[in-house]
Amino acid sequence: MATDLINPARIDFVTLRLFCAVAQTGSITKGAERCHLALSAASRRMSDFEAASKAMLMERTAQGVRLTPAGHVALQHAMRLFQGFELFSNELSEYSSGSRGHVRLWANMSALVEFLPTALAGFLKRYPETRVEVEEQLTGDIVRAVVEGVADVGIFVAGAPAHGLNVRPYQTDQLVVLCAQSHPLAEHDEIDFKNCLTHDFVGLNRGSSLLNAIATAAQEAGFPLRLRVQVRSFDAMCEMIAANLGVGVLPLGTCARKLKPWGLKAIRLRDAWARRELLIATSANRTLSTSAALLVEHLTRA
Known part of the structure; x- marks a missing residue:
C-alpha cells in the first residue's frame, strides 16, 4: 500500500550518516561525536528516524545501542545509499573538473x-x-x-x-x-x-x-x-x-x-x-x- 511507504522527505543524509555511525560505534554519544552533532540533536534525529521508518531500529541498553533485525536491514540500505551518493558526487566532480x-x-x-x-x-x-x-x-x-x-x-x-x-x-x-x-x-x-x-x-x-x-x-x-x-x-x-x-x-x-x-x-x-x-x-x-x-x-x- 502506498500509505505504508516511508516518506523520503523525513529522512536526510545527515540522519542516515548518523545512523550508520551509531550502528558502527554502538553508541549514540560516539555517533554524535563522529558526525559533529550535539548529543541532544543526535538523539532527536534517531527518534525521528525510527518514527519515519515505522519500526524499532535500535535497542537501548546500559552498554549502548544494538541494532534490531529491522535496524540491520536499514543499515544495509543506508550504506547502499551512501555508496550511490559517493559515486554520484565523484562523477559530477569529474565532469566539473573536465576529466569526464x-x-x-x-x-x-x-x-x-x-x-x-x-x-x-x-x-x-x-x-x-x-x-x-x-x-x-x-x-x-x-x-x-x-x-x-x-x-x-x-x-x-x-x-x-x-x-x-x-x-x-x-x-x-x-x-x-x-x-x-x-x-x-x-x-x-x-x-x-x-x-x-x-x-x-x-x-x-x-x-x-x-x-x-x-x-x-x-x-x-x-x-x-x-x-x-x-x-x-x-x-x-x-x-x-x-x-x-x-x-x-x-x-x-x-x-x-x-x-x-x-x-x-x-x-x-x-x-x-x-x-x-x-x-x-x-x-x-x-x-x-x-x-x-x-x-x-x-x-x-x-
Whole structure:
C-alpha cells in the first residue's frame, strides 16, 4: 500500500550518516561525536528516524545501542545509499573538473588531416573519460554549427564571417601545387599560381574553402580555372593527380607522406594567399563546458 511507504522527505543524509555511525560505534554519544552533532540533536534525529521508518531500529541498553533485525536491514540500505551518493558526487566532480565530458568538435578537412590526430591523441590520453565527437565539415557549416550550438568547438580557415563567435589562432598551413613527377610543372620547386592555370586541375567538391580560394585566385589572375575532376577528399585528389588527370592545390601536410610512394611532386606557391591561418572558434553567447574549455586550451597550446 502506498500509505505504508516511508516518506523520503523525513529522512536526510545527515540522519542516515548518523545512523550508520551509531550502528558502527554502538553508541549514540560516539555517533554524535563522529558526525559533529550535539548529543541532544543526535538523539532527536534517531527518534525521528525510527518514527519515519515505522519500526524499532535500535535497542537501548546500559552498554549502548544494538541494532534490531529491522535496524540491520536499514543499515544495509543506508550504506547502499551512501555508496550511490559517493559515486554520484565523484562523477559530477569529474565532469566539473573536465576529466569526464562530451565535446562536439567540427573541423575542416585540412585541420582534420594535418593537425588534429596527434593533438586529440594527446588530449584523450590526458582525459581518457572525455568523449570528443569529431566531424569533418565545410567552413560555412562549421560556423553555423558553432553559432547555433550544434558544435561546441569549430576549426576553419580565417576569412569566413565570424559574427557571434570567439576566435583565436590555431595553426597555419602552406598550400602547394601537387602534380605527377612526369607532369611539365614538376621541373619547378616554386611557382606563381597564375603560371599553373594553363593546366587541368583536380579539386575538391563545391563549397570547400580551398576550392573557393583557388577559384578566386584564378579569377583575379584573369584566367579560367580548368577544373577537370572534383572529388571529396585529399586522398582522392592525390590518386587522380598521380594518374596525371591534372594538378591540384593542397596543404603540404596532407600530402607530404605520399610524394615519393605515389610519384608526386609538391611545388611551393609564392602567392600570399597560399599561407593560410586556421582558427579555433567557440560561441560568443554560450559558456563552454569545462571539457570543451580544456580541449580548446590543449589545442591552442599544441
